[in-house]
Each structure stands twice: as C-alpha cells, then as structure tokens.
Amino acid sequence: MELFIRIVDGQPFEHPILGDNFIQAYPDVDVDNLPPEFARFERVEQNVTPTTFEVAESTYTWVDGVVKDVWSVRPMTDEEETQKRQDLFNGANASIEYMKGIAQQNADNAPSDTAKQAWIDYLAQLNAWILVDPVNPNIPRVPLIRPDGTVISTSASGSQPNVIG
Numbered sequence: 001m002e003l004f005i006r007i008v009d010g011q012p013f014e015h016p017i018l019g020d021n022f023i024q025a026y027p028d029v030d031v032d033n034l035p036p037e038f039a040r041f042e043r044v045e046q047n048v049t050p051t052t053f054e055v056a057e058s059t060y061t062w063v064d065g066v067v068k069d070v071w072s073v074r075p076m077t078d079e080e081e082t083q084k085r086q087d088l089f090n091g092a093n094a095s096i097e098y099m100k101g102i103a104q105q106n107a108d109n110a111p112s113d114t115a116k117q118a119w120i121d122y123l124a125q126l127n128a129w130i131l132v133d134p135v136n137p138n139i140p141r142v143p144l145i146r147p148d149g150t151v152i153s154t155s156a157s158g159s160q161p162n163v164i165g
Helices: 019-025 078-108 113-128
Strands: 003-008 011-018 038-042 054-063 066-075 151-153 162-164
Touching: 003 019, 011 019, 011 038, 011 054, 038 054, 078 113, 113 151
Parallel strands: 038 066
Antiparallel strands: 003 011, 003 038, 054 066, 151 162
C-alpha cells in the first residue's frame, strides 16, 4: 500500500493518505521526485506490547528518509487507569453473571446426578465469589463434564484427572 504524508517545517504533519487519494489531491506532484512538503510513509504494525496499565502509541518519525510509525509504550494517565479498572471490574462481574446462567442451564439439563451436582456446586462457587483484584479476578473454573455425564476432577495437583461417576 502506497502512502504519503505532508511535511511542515521538516516534520510529519497530520496523518498519511493513500497514494490514489494523494495523486487526486495533488495531480501536479511527481511521486517519484517528491518536493520537501511531502514524503513517503511506511505503516509499521504495532511492535510493542503494553502491560495492563500501559498504552501503546505511535508517532510519525523520519527513518532513513521515509516517515514511519515508531511505537512506544507509556503509562496510563490516572483517568485512563481509572477507566481501565472500571472496565475490568465490569467485565469480571459480567462474566460471573453469564457463567451463573450457564451453570444453572447445565444443572437443569445435566445428563446425570453427578453432573447436576457438579454444576450446582459450581453455581455455589460463583454465588460466593467476590471480586478482590479486577486485574486477576480469579473466576472459579468450569467443571469438566463428559457428554455421558461423567465429571472429571482436575483439582488434585500433579495427578491425572480423577473420573468421578
């Protein structure tokens, strides 16, 4: 994809435009011999990974005679972090409410008494769950139940799954 960007006082200005649009907007400009008011632009995909309370940002920067996206990471502002925490809080609570509905539906339609009890127990865990840390909400794990109603326990660490039936 061919892109161009306007240059003002030697620096990239505003945002890049597609080559076809550039040619329509500036038909007299030779794209193979750009005047100083324009430069080729190379889009660079995000190549940094922000943590939970960081933001990835790109700036348009000259690199080897071409303007490119240059990515960096910055801490969130207080307002951004407050919003992120609220979003995480809302997401965790919405997940719990959704899983309560799934658990009840599966308990109602369980193929065996053992499976039904596993879903009832899981629903009790969901009802007792309290959000302490929205970053690590520690939502209870869904019970593993085979189609025949056999419950698979994975709670014993370091052991093979224990089939309860």
